[in-house]
Amino acid sequence: MRDRPVQPCPCSGAQLRSDGLHHGPPKVADLGGGAVAVRDSNNTDLPPLRFTAKEWAAFRDGVRKGEFG
Template sequence: MDLSDVHWATSSYTNRWTKTCVEVADLGGGAVAVRDSDNRDLPPLRFTAGEWAAFRSGVRDGEFG
């Protein structure tokens, strides 16, 4: 899938001094692509709807803290 026309959203938690953050693009059907806002030449990571839902659930449950 070509990602040149997707809309990339930046988190509201972006570091305001360095502007470092990740960006997320909706790929449809719950799938997403994630990229580093500082290294946009690197290939984005792609996640299925199930993978993304599991990640979000883990964040909410504090699994990564």
């Protein structure tokens, strides 16, 4: 993973990272074991969304295949 800006995540001490190109939403934190937490940095009052490794892999595969437009 490239060096990216990080900030504390209110989830188990994980660090939220941007995509490296933008500093806005979303921010993603590695929770270990392939699980992640995702937060909209414009709405920091909302809790991060948590995804299992399987859910996150399915999302990434969908993005790579162009399934989201």
